Amino acid sequence: MEKILVSSRGVNLFYDSARVLKDITFDIMEKQVTALIGPSGCGKSSFLRCINRMNDFIPSARVEGEILVGGSDIYAGGVDVIALRRNVGMVFQKPNPFPMSIYDNVAYGPRLHGIKQKDRLDDIVKQSLVGAALWDEVKDKLKTPGTGLSGGQQQRLCIARAIATEPEILLMDEPTSALDPMATARIEELVRELKKRYTVVIVTHNMQQAARISDRTAFFLMGDLVEYDATPKMFTSPEDKRTEDYITGRFG
Amino acid sequence: MEPVITRKQLEADLTELKRMVLRLGKMAEESISKAIWALKNQDAELARMVLAKDDDIDDLAEALDNACMHFAARFQPLGEDLRAVTSIMHMAVDLERIGDYGGNIAKVAVELADKELIKPLIDIPRMLDVLSAMMSKALVAFDTNNAEMAKEVFAMDDLMDDLEKQIMRELLLLMMERPQRIEQATQLLNVARTLERGGDHVTNVAERVIYILTGKTVKASAFRRPRPATPYAHKEHEER
Amino acid sequence: MDGRRFADLMMTIFSWVAALLLTGMVVAIIGFVVVRGYSVLSLDFLIEPPRDSMTRGGIMTPLVGTLQLVGTAMFFAIPVGVATGLYFAEYAGDDMFTSILRLAIRSLAGVPSVVFGLFGLSLFVILLGFGPSLLAAALTLACLTLPLMVTASEQAFLAVPKDYRDASYALGASKWQTIRKVVLPAAAPTVITGIILSVGRVAGETAPIMFTGAAFFAPHIARSLFSEVMALPYHIYVLATAGTFIEETRPIQYGTVLVLLLLVLGICSGGIYMRSRLRRLMRR
Structure with a gap:
């Protein structure tokens, strides 16, 4: 029933000579929500950015080890990074819709990948907005700027934009840290919905959030993966003392 | 955003919850001890005092339950804190039940206060001694975060079973000898049964203490001597 | 009143006075020009070429000449300028070459315009x-x-939030796709403002063109890139200093100044309006 979709094998990440991830080895299951938690600077976001190779943009960054997505190593030579990123969507900490219309925001990815027919784009835009639980709120103003929406709506627009390329995996880097509680609740609700179709990997500082929405939780500390287990287990009776200390707020 | 858990406030509140548990435990222990004393010494006065205190125990248990809910609402605890607060809620139920048992026994004590006892009570007070020892061990283990000490409670429950069986045999003999004793013997049998159940509740408390401290669910039976199937094995299973 | 509050008060007064003085100066200059030049202003003034040794007629030739100059200058400057800005913002590494290039550009900004004139003359x-x-x-x-x-334009490109680029790359865009579809549109309002400010500056320059192509007098507007042109700033200079009948050309001179001033102000406010419209469109 559970199928491995992403498999990290001995991943080390270096910024120059600093080792920010140390031998990270674990499997992310298909169509589950996996939360990455840990104090600031523990490497959880860096790890997230390894999965769609966003660390490529940091000149000093170097990755060792393998990350298998659907069985093939994304760090092997000759990998099509553009195809990878199309398959691994990402949602960022701050809602960042492009300064263009709602429609164009969602159509951005499909257009990049060569879809030009108006009716196909219309369809993708609608499906993506429906998928991101935003359609009803914006269907009458698709031509208005995406940046005119509220923060929570903007973030859902970014989710719609990310799923418009029909990815398998959605990476979310603290997607609610800039939102108010109501908007946060809607995103969380959406994440639970999204996992029916996508594999979600979410970085969060909010442990209650990780507890609420994730199936599995990985706890990172100073570049190490300390513990990885089913979420209920992690938040009631973790195996490692450091996890216990972190989730009870003794440090971090 | 870093986790905003005000550890200091949380710990202060948690300590208060613990104190309430200890107080509840003490009251329950007192209730059951005094009830047995009243029974043994045919002291109706003391038995009525136990009954009068029953409401206090219920009130404290309810207050503890509320305090746990407030704690959960305020801190949304995770990990050990979460285990502590959920376990304390269970412990409140167990301890309150022991207090109730004190009341039940006190009622018997009132009834028997002006009757001649069919036999001097020896094993029942011994059961009480064991139960008191178990309770104080469980509570000290809880208070001092000592999982090893909590485990010691389990073996003591064997002793309770032995005593209960012994009492039962003895009372059966008495009943066979003279059927007029049946009524009183049944009452005494119930007292022994009640004490034995009290032991089970203390065992639950000890299990909870271990769960809080280690995150592991332990089965008390793993720490007790292996037993052949008895009529009570079935009942015990239900109680867990 | 203690010393700190006194200093505070003095600074407030000083700032107010400085601001008032500056505003006053601007108003005075505009007022001065308007009063002197207002009388000659008419549609004819704009559409007639100068006649009778510039004592009569209008300023059609220099006006059109200025527009031609600015248009041609921008035709060359915009692609090169914006592309260079883009290079600095997006492509340039942190190496020696870039630093030298940057330094060169910065110094160039400080070179007096007359030097550009001489440079243009020789090149x-x-x-x-x-x-x-x-x-x-x-x-x-x-x-x-x-x-x-x-x-x-470099500043404009750098001001485009990294978030946009991240989002674009994360969707599988290449660098050029990201620049073309996200960075350029997002930077456009600021770039346009920069261009328009440059236009304003170019329209008013005299020194660079007096050696290189501005005519003292030309009978008609330039029909080819290799004709000499009349230009408003140079025309003013000529009317004020080199004309044969300085006294008689005085009203025309102020009229011309007024037109140049209105032109520059018009371009600038047009630019500001456009920027605010684009901004609103983008809601940055």
Whole structure:
């Protein structure tokens, strides 16, 4: 029933000579929500950015080890990074819709990948907005700027934009840290919905959030993966003392 | 955003919850001890005092339950804190039940206060001694975060079973000898049964203490001597 | 009243006075020009060429000449300036070459305009053999405006939030796709503002064009890139200092100044309006 979709094998990440991830080895299951938690600077976001190779943009960054997505190593030579990123969507900490219309925001990815027919784009835009639980709120103003929406709506627009390329995996880097509680609740609700179709990997500082929405939780500390287990287990009776200390707020 | 858990406030509140548990435990222990004393010494006065205190125990248990809910609402605890607060809620139920048992026994004590006892009570007070020892061990283990000490409670429950069986045999003999004793013997049998159940509740408390401290669910039976199937094995299973 | 509050009060007064003084000066200059030049202003003034040794007629030729100069200068300066700005913002590494290039551009911005004039004279007019012409003058103006354009557009590109780029890359866009579809549109309002400010500056320059292509007098508007052109700033200079009948040309002179002033102000406010519209459209 559970199928491995992403498999990290001995991943080390270096910024120059600093080792920010140390031998990270674990499997992310298909169509589950996996939360990455840990104090600031523990490497959880860096790890997230390894999965769609966003660390490529940091000149000093170097990755060792393998990350298998659907069985093939994304760090092997000759990998099509553009195809990878199309398959691994990402949602960022701050809602960042492009300064263009709602429609164009969602159509951005499909257009990049060569879809030009108006009716196909219309369809993708609608499906993506429906998928991101935003359609009803914006269907009458698709031509208005995406940046005119509220923060929570903007973030859902970014989710719609990310799923418009029909990815398998959605990476979310603290997607609610800039939102108010109501908007946060809607995103969380959406994440639970999204996992029916996508594999979600979410970085969060909010442990209650990780507890609420994730199936599995990985706890990172100073570049190490300390513990990885089913979420209920992690938040009631973790195996490692450091996890216990972190989730009870003794440090971090 | 870093986790905003005000550890200091949380710990202060948690300590208060613990104190309430200890107080509840003490009251329950007192209730059951005094009830047995009243029974043994045919002291109706003391038995009525136990009954009068029953409401206090219920009130404290309810207050503890509320305090746990407030704690959960305020801190949304995770990990050990979460285990502590959920376990304390269970412990409140167990301890309150022991207090109730004190009341039940006190009622018997009132009834028997002006009757001649069919036999001097020896094993029942011994059961009480064991139960008191178990309770104080469980509570000290809880208070001092000592999982090893909590485990010691389990073996003591064997002793309770032995005593209960012994009492039962003895009372059966008495009943066979003279059927007029049946009524009183049944009452005494119930007292022994009640004490034995009290032991089970203390065992639950000890299990909870271990769960809080280690995150592991332990089965008390793993720490007790292996037993052949008895009529009570079935009942015990239900109680867990 | 203690010392600190006194100092506070004095600074407040000082700032107010300074601001009032500046505003007063601007109003005075505009007022002065309007009062002197208002009388000659008419539609005819704009559409007639100068006649009778510039004592009569209008300013059609220099007005059109200025527009031609600015248009041609921008034709060359905008692509080069914006592209260079883009290079600095998006492609340039943190190496020696880039630093030198940056330094060169910064210094260029500090070079007096007359030096550009002389440079244009020797390069475009003489070396490249364009002669004094619209093309040579426009190219000189383009050179003059490049540093401003480069710096303005570089800043504009750098000001585009990293979030946009991240989002674009994460969707599988290449660098050029990201620049073309996200960075350029997002930076456009600021770039346009920079361009328009450059236009304003170019329109008012005299020194760079007087050696390179501005005519003392031309009977009609330039029909080719290699014709000499009349230009408003130079025309004013001529009317004020080199005309044969200085007294008689005085009203025309102030009329011309007024037109130039209105032109520059018009361009600038047009730019500001456009920027605010684009901004609103983008809601940055």
